[in-house]
Amino acid sequence: METTPITVRAPRGTTLHCKGWHQEAALRMLMNNLDPEVAEKPEELIVYGGTGKAARNWACFHKIVETLKRLENDETLLVQSGKPVGVFRTHELAPRVLIANSNLVPRWATWDEFRRLEALGLTMYGQMTAGSWIYIGTQGILQGTYETFAECARQHFGGTLKGRLVVTAGLGGMGGAQPLAATMNEAAFLGVEVDPERIQRRIRTGYLDRMSTDLDEALALVLRARERGEALSVGLLGNIADVLPELVRRGIVPDVVTDQTAAHDLRYGYIPCGHTVESAAAFRENDPKGYEGAVLDSMQRHVEAMLKLQELGAVVFDYGNNLRGQVADHRGMKEAFRIPGFVPAFIRPLFCRGAGPFRWAALSGNPNDIAVTDQAVIETFPHKESLVRWIRKAREKVRFQGLPARICWLEYGERAEMGLKFNWLVRKGKIEAPIVIGRDHLDAGSVASPNRETEGMKDGSDAIADWPLLNALLNTACGASWVSIHHGGGVGIGYSIHAGMVCVADGTEQADFRLERVLTADPGTGVMRHADAGYELAIQTARERGLDLPMITG
Amino acid sequence: METTPITVRAPRGTTLHCKGWHQEAALRMLMNNLDPEVAEKPEELIVYGGTGKAARNWACFHKIVETLKRLENDETLLVQSGKPVGVFRTHELAPRVLIANSNLVPRWATWDEFRRLEALGLTMYGQMTAGSWIYIGTQGILQGTYETFAECARQHFGGTLKGRLVVTAGLGGMGGAQPLAATMNEAAFLGVEVDPERIQRRIRTGYLDRMSTDLDEALALVLRARERGEALSVGLLGNIADVLPELVRRGIVPDVVTDQTAAHDLRYGYIPCGHTVESAAAFRENDPKGYEGAVLDSMQRHVEAMLKLQELGAVVFDYGNNLRGQVADHRGMKEAFRIPGFVPAFIRPLFCRGAGPFRWAALSGNPNDIAVTDQAVIETFPHKESLVRWIRKAREKVRFQGLPARICWLEYGERAEMGLKFNWLVRKGKIEAPIVIGRDHLDAGSVASPNRETEGMKDGSDAIADWPLLNALLNTACGASWVSIHHGGGVGIGYSIHAGMVCVADGTEQADFRLERVLTADPGTGVMRHADAGYELAIQTARERGLDLPMITG
Ligand SMILES: NC(=O)c1ccc[n+]([C@@H]2O[C@H](COP(=O)([O-])OP(=O)(O)OC[C@H]3O[C@@H](n4cnc5c(N)ncnc54)[C@H](O)[C@@H]3O)[C@@H](O)[C@H]2O)c1
């Protein structure tokens, strides 16, 4: 059995290595996930998100490839936590691959037990799009942040952040997408960061416009940009727990305040006031307990200032780093939860309309294929301003990693429309090779995650996990090309159950049939889940779009 | 919205109330689960197994019925914990119903959280076949016990218990099936029971042959029957913790020893030596702690005698009542685990061959349809002695509850063969109306349950839950009529994940297509799961039957 690690890059072009485009797409996307341009640690098969992997080990990788190559058009390959375990005869309209990753019986669903089983070679951590073969690089993070800011703009500022000031902290791996996402929404942006190297890196990669080491200078820049309605991002060297209280003292109220320091980790994620990265490292080492105390002191000042700015009229939200939980649990600051989480605040209304992270990749490898699809999206939805703005900016600013790809949020109805249009473009030869269409598991109907996506559901159904399972079963019934059920993505083992789907537009009529069903049903489960939870917007969407929800529209 | 409780009985005959037989089968089997002849508490929608329900409430029941009646042949109904939440367009070969019951995000998967969510009206307990609409009454329990004894006979006694003595205790709800299951396997049987009313009930319902109140008399009867090779069951009024040590003292070694007292419950399940049911009740009330001590004293004597008889050559096994765990945890008797559990001992080899509880019901309501299928099974597998014996005895002894139904264990290969034969019988008009074919979730490839079905897996993979999810996805891909994913059946919330499938034989060619795929793939996942875990018998089965397991046969 072949077990050698290799450097992987998906084949390009129109030559099939498999017996059909569904299998070929799975093959190329598996390989694309492991392309060194895409994956964090390809030699360990790690794609992203801690240890999110694409295959259990190299022997399994090679065997998956071999099996996909011989898989018939009425057969289905089963993948159990990154290992190809069986091939069964199904039928043409069935998925070619069915995947279950990292799932454990709940009583045993802890990191300890998971790691024990992983060490025995029995499982792997699939994250969301790593083990389900539809990761497309950091474009996803940029776009998620962009969409969050865009929804904030729609809810509070008439659809744009033009003439608005966003203040946040943390320009790290994820947080570094904030300045670009903000300026793409036309905002003036101030990002406070203690590590000068991080600020410089964001400038080098085109995510940030300017660096400043002086608060007065930085404020002058962003306040003027706000006045003039200019998009400008400034990275200020400093500590957010100093800067935010100072804004309060000066009576400067930003329009939007959030935070992406790595506050979820008291030991390594948050630098206390008065420290550089280096001095903090020494402090941490010499006096770990004292260090955590200092971190919490700073966090407390930080959150107090956020609450004060909220009172003064700023739109303040938590961006999924558990800053609220830290001061609530360790300092009794229950009032921190007056700051809303970003999903309930901004993403849930999108979910109610069945909107979510629609993404696609060009199997040809030809960037022009994505240009054609970009154009098609703009022409199909010219009235959707923030969408059009996103596509234009992404075209300009986003460098492809691996196979050319795009992401944008589309609603129920829009996804099926777009899928059919892509399929038509393939059929007409406007696009060189088939397009593969998928999404993140973080979507309207495909995830149960009480600390993130399903936090604070209206009816209290945060922990009900039937919904993502129904989503996966339904996508299988509709004929997606591959379908996956995962456990523990995003928030870790024990904390989430979620499902993925991918569907191929190869230009055939059968693809029309499958895409129409999958891309209707899949976001449809999102509208359904939120309507069932009692969200008026979802109920209204269901009625307007003619969804069939027996207990609601029946 | 209709919310009235009603008395439910499935329609019989050949007139459709729905737009196709798949929907009609779902309708009739849902109703059959709630037939007062079948369900424990039909007015509360409870079918069996504690609070295992068929629908969340009466409003949901009525709405499911209404929706099934209007469901098109290319639509699929989604049921979330007993509530009909959506109808989506799929295609003809897709399941008509997809079900997810009682699933929770693992971190919240406790009885407390479940009950809180249930009180909010957000979930229901689906057990295994209650919420997935394929319960067929107590025939399943009888047959499971019969099959366990039969496998014991195959492993240890050349295929029959003729001329063998089985000694056990507990003739309660489940345990009461033991005497009949034993005599169906031709054994001499001694069942010790402290409650005379229970013994009499088993005689009244034809499960037990004789009662005795005297050990000498009872022993004379069963030892003579053993000598003569006669099937005879005797219920002895007594306490097993007295009787078993006495057998040891007298040097009488049964061939098989097990136990079905309700030992899992120290407070109510096991009567200590020297007590009647009534005196035990008083003792328990006056001195609960002292009572538990007395129970454990008796259990200790009981298990010591079992271990002694094991040494002396008896085949001794635990029958899933946690007797071993009680004395190990509370009395430090770790050696209790020298007694093997019944799944590893007898059921796992069956699972390795893809054998499991194949069951079917006659939608006509005509008992003759089952007689025809019984005959077909016997004619198809005349060489399978214990199977033929089971069918003959079941025909004679089992009274139908609700729609006429049958259960028998069939292996990989045999299930598809039988399904196609039933479909042919329907097509040829030998059977009046379609036959619905399903199984328990307790099957080879459809359950992860570390305290029962996946206890002590060879590779340590007890808690890996990918397998039942793959089973459900695959059955959906193959075109089963309805498919379900449940949590917590059998052993309770947190402890299991399992999947169900049901498929209709309506005599059409499409049914041939679907049945062949489903009934091949479904038990195939059982062979696959056990081959992956390293069981030689499963690997050998996979090779012999030509399963395609890439890492094993590839
Ligand atoms: N919103 C989402 O969807 C989402 C998704 C995943 C993770 N997160 C969370 O977002 C947070 C950030 O993630 P990341 O990948 O960018 O982390 P990271 O560790 O790469 O970056 C954190 C940055 O914060 C800076 N920092 C720390 N303390 C500071 C302080 N007091 N003042 C100013 N700067 C400070 C650090 O120097 C570092 O550059 C994490 O908590 C992560 O869990 C959010």
Ligand SMILES: NC(=O)c1ccc[n+]([C@@H]2O[C@H](COP(=O)([O-])OP(=O)(O)OC[C@H]3O[C@@H](n4cnc5c(N)ncnc54)[C@H](O)[C@@H]3O)[C@@H](O)[C@H]2O)c1
């Ligand atoms: N093997 C399986 O698949 C399986 C499945 C479900 C449950 N079980 C377990 O089997 C056990 C029995 O279930 P049940 O439904 O028959 O329970 P039950 O409570 O209806 O019956 C238990 C019987 O044991 C008798 N008994 C108690 N102590 C005794 C003693 N010391 N000596 C003699 N008789 C005694 C009681 O009088 C009672 O009749 C339970 O622990 C149950 O959890 C096994």
